[in-house]
Amino acid sequence: MKRIAFRNAHLIDPASGLDAKGGLLVENGRIADVGPRLFNDAEPNDPEVIDCRGLVLAPGLIDCRVFTGEPGAEHRESLESASAAAAAGGVTSMIVMPNTDPVIDEPSLVDFLLRRAAATAKVRVLPCAALTKGLLGETMTEIGLLQEAGAIAFTEGDRSVANARVLRRALSYAATFDALVISHAEDPELVKGASATEGEFATRLGLPAAPAIAEAMMVERDIRLVELTGVRMHFGQISTRTALDVIAAAKARGLPVTCGVTAHHLTLNELDVGAYYTFRKVRPPLRSEADRAAMVEGVASGVIDVIVSSHEPQGADTKRQPYASAAAGTVGLETLLPAALSLSHNGDASLSQVIAALTAAPARIFGLPGGTLARGAPADLVLLDENEPFVVDAEKLRSRSRNTAFEGHKFSGRARATFVGGECVFDAR
Amino acid sequence: MTSPSTAPILRSKHLLGIEGLTPFDVTAMLDLAETYVVQGRAADKKTALLKGRTLINLFFESSTRTQSSFELAGKRLGADVMNMSVKTSSVSKGETLIDTASTINAMRPDILVVRHQDAGAAELLSRKLDCSVINAGDGAHEHPTQALLDALTIRRHRGSFEGLVIAICGDVLHSRVARSNLRLLSIMGAQVRLVAPRTLLPCDADRFGVEVHTNMKSGLAGADIVMMLRLQLERMAGAFVPSTREYFRFYGLDREKLSVAKPGALVMHPGPMNRGVEIASDIADDVQVSLIAEQVEMGVALRMAILDALSRGMS
Numbered sequence: 001m002k003r004i005a006f007r008n009a010h011l012i013d014p015a016s017g018l019d020a021k022g023g024l025l026v027e028n029g030r031i032a033d034v035g036p037r038l039f040n041d042a043e044p045n046d047p048e049v050i051d052c053r054g055l056v057l058a059p060g061l062i063d064c065r066v067f068t069g070e071p072g073a074e075h076r077e078s079l080e081s082a083s084a085a086a087a088a089g090g091v092t093s094m095i096v097m098p099n100t101d102p103v104i105d106e107p108s109l110v111d112f113l114l115r116r117a118a119a120t121a122k123v124r125v126l127p128c129a130a131l132t133k134g135l136l137g138e139t140m141t142e143i144g145l146l147q148e149a150g151a152i153a154f155t156e157g158d159r160s161v162a163n164a165r166v167l168r169r170a171l172s173y174a175a176t177f178d179a180l181v182i183s184h185a186e187d188p189e190l191v192k193g194a195s196a197t198e199g200e201f202a203t204r205l206g207l208p209a210a211p212a213i214a215e216a217m218m219v220e221r222d223i224r225l226v227e228l229t230g231v232r233m234h235f236g237q238i239s240t241r242t243a244l245d246v247i248a249a250a251k252a253r254g255l256p257v258t259c260g261v262t263a264h265h266l267t268l269n270e271l272d273v274g275a276y277y278t279f280r281k282v283r284p285p286l287r288s289e290a291d292r293a294a295m296v297e298g299v300a301s302g303v304i305d306v307i308v309s310s311h312e313p314q315g316a317d318t319k320r321q322p323y324a325s326a327a328a329g330t331v332g333l334e335t336l337l338p339a340a341l342s343l344s345h346n347g348d349a350s351l352s353q354v355i356a357a358l359t360a361a362p363a364r365i366f367g368l369p370g371g372t373l374a375r376g377a378p379a380d381l382v383l384l385d386e387n388e389p390f391v392v393d394a395e396k397l398r399s400r401s402r403n404t405a406f407e408g409h410k411f412s413g414r415a416r417a418t419f420v421g422g423e424c425v426f427d428a429r
Numbered sequence: 430m431t432s433p434s435t436a437p438i439l440r441s442k443h444l445l446g447i448e449g450l451t452p453f454d455v456t457a458m459l460d461l462a463e464t465y466v467v468q469g470r471a472a473d474k475k476t477a478l479l480k481g482r483t484l485i486n487l488f489f490e491s492s493t494r495t496q497s498s499f500e501l502a503g504k505r506l507g508a509d510v511m512n513m514s515v516k517t518s519s520v521s522k523g524e525t526l527i528d529t530a531s532t533i534n535a536m537r538p539d540i541l542v543v544r545h546q547d548a549g550a551a552e553l554l555s556r557k558l559d560c561s562v563i564n565a566g567d568g569a570h571e572h573p574t575q576a577l578l579d580a581l582t583i584r585r586h587r588g589s590f591e592g593l594v595i596a597i598c599g600d601v602l603h604s605r606v607a608r609s610n611l612r613l614l615s616i617m618g619a620q621v622r623l624v625a626p627r628t629l630l631p632c633d634a635d636r637f638g639v640e641v642h643t644n645m646k647s648g649l650a651g652a653d654i655v656m657m658l659r660l661q662l663e664r665m666a667g668a669f670v671p672s673t674r675e676y677f678r679f680y681g682l683d684r685e686k687l688s689v690a691k692p693g694a695l696v697m698h699p700g701p702m703n704r705g706v707e708i709a710s711d712i713a714d715d716v717q718v719s720l721i722a723e724q725v726e727m728g729v730a731l732r733m734a735i736l737d738a739l740s741r742g743m744s
Contacts, residue, residue, distance in 0.1 A: 139671065140671045140676040141671055142671040142672050144675050169669060173626055173628045173670070173671070174642045176628070229627065
C-alpha cells in the first residue's frame with residue numbers, strides 16, 4: 001500500500017470550510033485522513049513524508065476551459081504538452097473543449113481522447129463534446145451516447161449557436177439526460193470581424209470592434225431558454241458587468257445557471273493591448289477597466305462561480321500578424337493560479353474564495369469527485385506558495401505554444417508541487 | 430349476420446375525436462365491435478347493412494392501413510366505397526379544403542372518412558358537409574378510430590381498463606394517436622404514462638392527468654401495456670433526436686427495457702413500424718407479447734362498428 005504523509009501544511013479546503021495548519025495522509029491514490037491534529041505529535045510512520053513547511057496544501061485545480069490541439073493541431077499543443085503545463089500550474093484536471101480537428105462530436109472520438117489522455121497525459125483530462133454536429137449550429141449531437149462515452153458537458157467551445165430553434169431543441173434534449181451545457185455568449189453576427197471592444201480605445205487604434213453588450217444579449221437569450229427547457233447551463237466565460245447582472249438576476253430566480261471568468265479578464269483590460277500587442281488578443285476581447293473591476297467583484301460576491309484559464313495555444317504563424325488578422329487566444333494553464341491569487345493579494349477576495357473558484361466550485365458544477373480534501377476523495381493536490389515571486393517568461397512555459405498574455409508580468413504565488421491520484425506530477429520544492 | 434340491436438349508440442352524427450365521448454359511448458362501441466370480430470372471422474364476412482350507402486375515403490396524407498381498413502369495413506357492410514387521394518399542394522389549404530368539400534357534398538355521400546395533415550380539418554369538413562364525417566387523423570390532434578381499436582385490443586386481453594398502467598412511448602409531440610389514446614384510456618380509468626425525450630413531449634403534457642417520464646426504465650416500470658409510437662423519418666435526423674442509433678439506445682423498446690414492465694406486459698404499435706428505431710424486431714415478432722397484428726384485425730372490426738353506429742341515425 002502506497003502511503004504519503006503531508007505534514008506542517010496550511011490546509012485549505014473550501015468544500016469543507018477547512019482552513020488550518022495540519023496534515024494529510026494519502027493511501028492508494030485517495031485521501032485517507034486529513035485534519036489539524038494529524039501528524040502534529042509524532043512523525044508519521046510511513047515510507048514517504050513530505051514536510052510542507054507551512055505552505056498551502058489545497059485540492060488540485062480544475063481548469064474548466066482548456067483548448068488543446070489534439071487531435072488535429074498537435075504542433076500547437078498535444079494532451080501531453082498541455083498536461084505538463086497543467087501540472088506545473090497546479091492544475092490536476094483539465095476540462096477540454098471539443099474545438100479540435102475533427103470536432104469531438106462522435107462517441108468514438110470521446111473514447112479516443114480518453115485513451116490518448118490515459119496514455120500520454122499527466123493530469124486528468126475530462127472531455128466536453130460538441131452540442132451540435134461539427135459545431136455548425138444545425139443539428140444536435142448524440143448527447144446520450146456521448147455522455148455514456150465519457151463526455152462531461154456539451155458546448156460549442158468558443159462559438160454560439162445562432163439559431164434559437166436549434167438551440168432550444170438541443171437544450172431540451174440535453175435536459176432529458178440532465179446534461180450540462182456550456183454556453184459561449186457572444187452574438188455571432190454582432191462580433192463578426194471584431195477584434196476589440198467598441199469604445200474610445202478601439203476607436204483610437206482604428207480596430208474593428210463590437211459592442212460589449214454582444215455578450216449580455218446572448219446571456220439573456222440563453223437564460224430564457226434555460227427557463228423554458230430546464231437545462232443546466234454554465235456560461236464558460238463572461239467579461240462584462242451587464243452579463244454579470246443578468247446572471248445574478250437569473251440565480252436569484254433560482255435558475256440552474258453558473259458562470260466563469262478567465263484569469264486574463266480579471267487582471268487585464270483593453271488598455272493592455274497597448275501597441276497592437278497580439279498576444280493579448282483574446283475572445284471575447286479585453287474589456288474596459290470598469291468591466292474588469294466588475295469581474296473581480298463577481299468572484300468576491302460568488303455570482304461568478306469559477307476562474308478558468310481559457311488556455312488556447314496559438315503558434316507564431318497565427319499570432320505574428322497585424323492585430324485584426326491575428327488569432328485570438330492565450331495560453332494560461334501555468335498562469336491561472338498566479339493570476340487568480342492576485343485577487344487575494346489585492347484584498348478583493350479571500351485566499352479560500354480564490355481556491356474555491358478553482359476547485360470546489362468546478363467540482364460541484366461538473367459533478368466531479370475531486371476538488372476537495374475530504375476523506376475518500378482522489379488525492380489530487382497542489383502544494384502552493386502564495387507569496388513566491390513569479391515573473392512570467394514565455395520561454396520557460398511547458399506549453400508547446402508560448403502565446404501568453406502575461407509575458408513579463410509579475411505575480412506573487414505559484415504551485416510548488418502537484419499530485420494526481422497521489423502521484424507527484426510536478427515538483428519544484 | 431347482423432348486430433344484436435339497432436338502437437342508436439352515438440349522439441353525434443360524426444366521429445371527430447375521443448373528446449366528447451363518454452365511457453358509456455366507448456363501452457357500447459367496443460361491445461358492438463366484438464360482434465364484428467366474430468363476423469370478420471366467419472367464412473361469409475359480408476352483410477347488407479349499408480347496402481346502397483356511399484362511403485368516401487378522402488385522404489390528404491398517404492395511408493395504407495387506415496385507408497384499407499375503412500375500405501374493407503365499408504365493403505363488408507355492403508357499402509359502395511370510393512377512395513380519393515388528394516395530393517397536397519402549395520395552394521392555400523383552407524380554400525382548397527372547402528372547395529373540395531362542396532365538390533364531395535355534390536356527390537351525396539353518406540359517410541366521409543377524412544385524413545388531413547392539419548389539425549381541425551375534419552371538424553371544418555363536418556360543418557360544410559351534409560353527411561357523417563369520420564376523422565381518420567387530423568394533424569397532431571386526434572385519430573379516434575385508432576384509439577378505439579387499441580382499446581378493443583386491450584379489453585380483449587385484460588377485461589377492463591380500471592387501474593391498468595399504460596405507457597405511451599416515443600414521439601408524443603407529433604402524435605394524434607397518443608392524444609386520442611390518452612383521452613380515451615384516461616376516461617376509461619387507466620393510468621396513462623407518457624415516455625419520451627423532452628424534445629418529443631408536448632408542452633404542459635402533465636396537465637392531462639398523466640405521468641410524464643423522460644426515461645424508459647422509469648416510464649415502463651410496472652406497466653401492463655407498452656404502446657410504442659412511430660418516429661417519423663424526417664424527425665430523426667437531428668431536429669428532434671440526434672440519430673436513430675441514439676434513439677434506439679435510449680427510447681427503442683428492447684428486451685432490457687421491457688424487462689422492467691409488469692411480467693406478461695403486452696406491446697402495441699399503431700404501425701407502420703421502424704424496426705431498430707422504436708422497437709426491436711424480436712419484440713415486434715414475438716406473439717407472446719406483441720399485439721401488433723391483432724391491432725390490425727381489431728381495426729377492421731372496430732371501423733365496421735363505427736360505420737354501423739353512424740348509419741343508425743341516417744334517414
